[in-house]
């Protein structure tokens with residue numbers, strides 16, 4: 001991790017839609033890094049973006065359930081309420097107020113031209129106002145706590161750029177208020193079993209980190225695609241052409257073992273089955289502690305709710321301060 005980030009007092013913030021349980025890709029690509037930021041004097045704020053989830057209009061019962069599931073997975077993965085503020089977006093109504101204020105500074109054409117928005121409009125076949133303006137809500141998520149470090153997937157960097165534009169525009173018009181948020185791109189693209197990026201709702205491709213290790217092994221052995229050019233055990237393979245096994249080894253396997261596996265693949269000294277088994281062994285070392293913690297938390301739902309309650313109060317305190325400053329600067333008086 002960039003040492004500058006840990007040395008300066010950074011406000012690290014990221015949000016995840018309440019779409020359901022984590023999969024291996026979310027864990028290796030994102031949540032594992034969220035955990036790493038919880039050091040030094042960083043202020044870390046991680047939230048479940050439940051309002052954002054409404055752009056997809058999920059079932060209300062599902063949304064409520066998903067929120068709790070996601071937070072439980074976060075906690076099992078190592079987010080620590082003693083070190084991070086963990087909350088639901090909707091626990092802080094001031095975020096919606098800030099979003100309204102920022103929307104007054106946001107040209108509509110720029111939103112409609114954003115690929116992040118266009119992609120969603122295409123996916124849904126129509127656009128609600130909430131969908132088109134979701135990057136402004138995201139800017140409010142970021143600017144509310146005056147966040148400076150935003151770890152996000154590649155697909156979200158354009159939205160962080162929009163938050164920077166809004167911060168700049170607000171500062172120019174009303175005086176210095178917001179620091180510039182920086183997107184930290186999560187470089188890791190975790191391939192699923194077929195080699196495509198692990199997609200959330202794509203059950204065929206995604207590996208559920210809650211699944212028993214035996215299931216995971218069976219799925220890798222059966223569906224994990226390796227180097228398509230390596231037809232038989234005696235053909236030499238190319239780890240860099242391996243679609244779903246070697247790239248995950250590279251994320252979880254210790255360096256010495258990784259280079260040995262690579263060498264043995266090139267020399268046809270190891271078969272794909274053996275290589276897959278080694279991968280699942282190493283995944284198990286990471287995932288078993290997660291699963292144990294998850295199981296423990298499953299019997300303590302009220303503690304999870306309490307963490308959200310406390311996190312919501314802390315986040316609200318911080319964000320309310322910014323929103324009071326914004327009101328004052330914009331000339332809004334609450335009588």
Ligand code: TRP
Pocket residue numbers: 013014015016017049052137138141142150151152156
């Ligand atoms: N829009 C993000 C996504 O779809 C989630 C999100 C909402 C977010 N607010 C945020 C991410 C603020 C980072 C910072 O993945």
